[in-house]
Amino acid sequence: MKDTEQSIIEAAILIFNEDLSAPLEKVADQAQVTRRTLHRYFKDRKELMDKCQKEIRKACAIAMSNAYNTTENPRERLEAMFYAGLDCGSKNTFLHKLHTLHDHKHQAANEECSEYDHTFELWKGNLQVLLTKGVLNQGMTVDWIHNFFQSVVVVFINSQQKGVLGRPEARELAWFSFSKGIGI
Amino acid sequence: MKDTEQSIIEAAILIFNEDLSAPLEKVADQAQVTRRTLHRYFKDRKELMDKCQKEIRKACAIAMSNAYNTTENPRERLEAMFYAGLDCGSKNTFLHKLHTLHDHKHQAANEECSEYDHTFELWKGNLQVLLTKGVLNQGMTVDWIHNFFQSVVVVFINSQQKGVLGRPEARELAWFSFSKGIGI
DNA sequence: GTAAAGTGTCTCATATCTGTGACATTTCGA
DNA sequence: TCGAAATGTCACAGATATGAGACACTTTAC
CATH class of the missing domain: 1.10.10 (Arc Repressor Mutant, subunit A)
Structure with missing residues (x-):
């Protein structure tokens, strides 16, 4: 139990x-x-919230790390990590949301913020590699792509909640929208 | 005052x-x-919320309608309405959010829902035209594109809040990510 | 079957949120 | 400058949310 x-x-x-x-x-x-x-x-609301964040970071960090290690090719890494992020679903987007609230002052000094940064370290690092290689659209920034990624996850979640689209089809659509949207 | x-x-x-x-x-x-x-x-929370929705629908509907009427070309309409939606910012996304909550049962009978549907009638209609014409990626649905659109608006808003990207640059990036992401 | 652990129900004290009245203060136009 | 409109301050009652104790009921493991 x-x-x-x-x-x-x-x-x-x-x-x-x-x-x-x-x-x-x-x-x-x-x-x-x-x-x-x-x-x-x-004990109280705060403790529940903290446990949520801990759970989220653990799940996302593991999924992202596993995906990262499936290949050494940055382009393939991107796709693997994208799907891993999709599968984290609302865990992914909730964590991101907490750190983009308009009154949230992001600071590396804060332990939660630094943990957040660490969760997406590999992902963002890989993005940077692709950007400097010129694989992606010029003018893109790592932050834009990361936000864009989070947004596509939201679209995916919505489509799954409505149940009008099968999971594999939605995953494909999501990858299409994301990859094309960043200029691959 | x-x-x-x-x-x-x-x-x-x-x-x-x-x-x-x-x-x-x-x-x-x-x-x-x-x-x-x-x-x-x-008077109370509900009245405030209602006024918010009324304000939002008015602003979005006008902006969308104006954009729609700038041209008769579906492809150009898409772009014009996209930018109009961007400029509605959080008004746009908040309205959409209220109608995609997991416990929200969308029904045309409900007055608010039908007003919501009406707000994006022109936009979705135009999407349908482009879809049947085969201009967009096969496999896309109007709902996916609409959700995707809303998501890109969120990305745009975030980038503006952080202030790291100028408004014109962000608008261009947004259009790039959106248009490519739906297969144009 | 029994004991232990986990849950539900009922209750209550406290905290926070909400809406409003009474009155002081500020702002703005004539 | 004066008066009216708008806003702020304080105080309050009612509503809702929170956290925990006491005890009964259910599930699980042995």
Whole structure:
């Protein structure tokens, strides 16, 4: 029964991703659990949020790292890491969202920010390689591409939620939109 | 002094776009106004939210309609309406977000939903024309493109908030990413 | 079958959010 | 400068969210 904690975290990521200040009752409902049970696993809102971030960073960092190591070719790495990011779904986009809030001051000194930076270190590094090689469209920046990437993940998630498009088809479309959109 | 109401609406769109359940105090702060003043203009949260949606739909519908009428060429219309959507910024994306929440049941019967549909009627209609003409990538759907469009607007907004990219450059990049991403 | 662990239900105290009244202060136009 | 409109300050009641205790019920492991 110890995956209750995990399912609450998953639910929280889903809910908070759409509504940062949503009442905890919504999270509990999504996890099919009582609010009382939620509080047994997480002292308060902050602790739950922290666990969410930890979970997200772990999952994304592992997925990205695995994808990175499947090949040494930067172009192939891009594609592998793109699909890995897609599969992280809302974990990916939620983490990104937290660090692009308009009142969020990003600073490497902050531990959470530096962990965020580290999560996408390999990904951004590989982008930089492709940029300097001239493989991608001139005028692109690493930040633009990274934001663009996150946005495409959102599109993918939406299409999956609506269920009108199969997962493989959506993955293909996503890669098409992303790769062409950065000038490959 | 009657633009206080307008500035509160703008603030609300900015805040609610990031945090749907944010306390009204945050909106008031963003608008550099007291919560008491906010309540003088808006009876309650719901009324404020409604005014936001009305404002958004008006602005987006006008912008889209104007762009539509600048030309009769579907390909040129696409570009004109794309830029119009960009300029609507977070108004555009917030409206879209409200209608893609995972627990939102979209139904034409609902007045707000039908107004939403109407706002993007011309835009989607034009997309359909381009699709049947075979101008765009096969396998694309109107919904995918529309979601993709909304996502690119988010990327554009983020880049403007960070201020690292000039507006004209960002607009060009956005159009590049969007047009290539749908197979033009 | 039994004990232990996990959950649900009910309850309650506290905190935060919300909406409004009363009145002071500021702003702006005549 | 004067008066009206707009806004701020403070104070308050009601609503909602939060976190935890007490105890019953269910599930799981042995």
